[in-house]
Amino acid sequence: MIPLPLPPKVIHKKKNQAVFEIEGLYPGYGVTIGNALRRVLLSSLEGASITEVKIKGAPHEFSTMQGILEDGIIILLNLKKLRFKIHEGDAYKIELKIKGEKEVKGSDFKIPSQVELVNPDTHIATITDKKTELEIEIHVQKGLGYEPKDQRKTQFENKAVSPSSGTKKTEIGVIATDAIYTPIKNTNFQVENMRVGDRTDFDKLSLEIETDGTITPEEAFFEASDILIKHFNIIFEGKATGSGKKEASGDEKEKTSDAAQISVEDLKFTGRTLNALLKNNIKTVGGILRKSEKTLTELEGMGEKAISEIKRKIKKLGFEIKSE
Incomplete structure (x- = not known):
């Protein structure tokens, strides 16, 4: 029987970053387990992301607005830095309405109690004219991993129906964005040889996880492990197709x-x-x-x-x- 490794331990922790170490892995299992965990961390953890944006006076992302220092592209990039945690429900529309000279931050959004913004100090835009008003509406929803905007239906729809296709028309001014749901900012692993008994070819796995602050690295590590365990349980119970x-x-x-x-x-x-x-x-x-x-x-x-x-x-x- 293949010997089992030691339980994982945290060897380094700093804010939203941690390094986990698993010693005593049978030769080859370091890459096997490290790669599996990394893939699940990047693709399968639930998070929340902005999926669509409406900026009053900006019909598209290349628009410029009088009295606002940044153009549509820069504002959009700043909005995508906002990281949300949805405690209840799946999707919310969140609004911002500011008038006068001001640095606009994430904290200026009117956020419902079911949603938490973990980086409220994020810069959004700069209003340079006291008469200028900035209105932004964003759609935030839950999802897994990464979702290109082309694969997602718009949430801001009006009730007008296209006579040719019979489908709803997307409201003018809606800017769809690629959704980065995953709470993982970065994850990497490395495998080193270690001695176990008389053998020197056993593996030591070091897995680094950095999150966006909506979950801790420990939560991410064990959630990814749990996803893999549940899949292997299904296979073990003989429910996989072609199991015989x-x-x-x-x-x-x-x-x-x-x-x-x-x-x-x-x-x-x-x-x-x-x-x-x-x-x-x-x-x-x-x-x-x-x-x-x-x-x-x-x-x-x-x-x-x-x-x-x-x-x-x-x-x-x-x-x-x-x-x-």
Whole structure:
């Protein structure tokens, strides 16, 4: 049997940065585990990001505004530096309205109690004329990893419908941004040889994690580990496609998997999504997994946002909803 390593320990900690060390890894396992953790840290941790921006008087990001030192591009770049933590719900519109000579900072936004801005001193713009008024509206939402703007539907939509396509028109002045949801600013690992008994080829893994302040490096490390463990548990239980075992029925999955027995009320859904699930007699994760995405969409009270929220919560548990 392959010997197990020592438990991880923190060997360096500074604000939102930490270095974790795992000693006694079997030869080759340093790269295996380090690479897996790094990939999950960058791609799979939940965070919040600005996805769209509206600046009054700026129809596009290349606009310049009288009485404001920065142009649209610079303001947009400054806004993308803001890091939010959403404690309840999934998406919020947040507004700023300032008049007169002033340095505009993140703290000038009217932020709801469910949302926390961890870097309120971030510079946004400089108003140079006492008669100038700056109005900004941003859309902040939860997500995983990184999402290009081209893959996301706009949230600022008016009710006008295009006669040719029958779809909603995006409101003029909305600037979509690439969303950087991940709370990880930087992560790297390095592997060194170490002695274990008579052998000198065992691995010592050092993993560096720097976050944006919305979570601690320790929280990020253990959340990434938990995601990997849940995926391996599914494989270990024989639920992976092509495992050679007969695929379990929906009822069997709910009985054999602890995760499937979790109540939907424990997943911290928004009120609208939770009410829709309960109204359709879906009370557990297993109840969700027994239905396809198409079936869920057809249920009363289920909109696109609810489906998106359900898929995100289920994915965090290591499951995926069937497409059909």
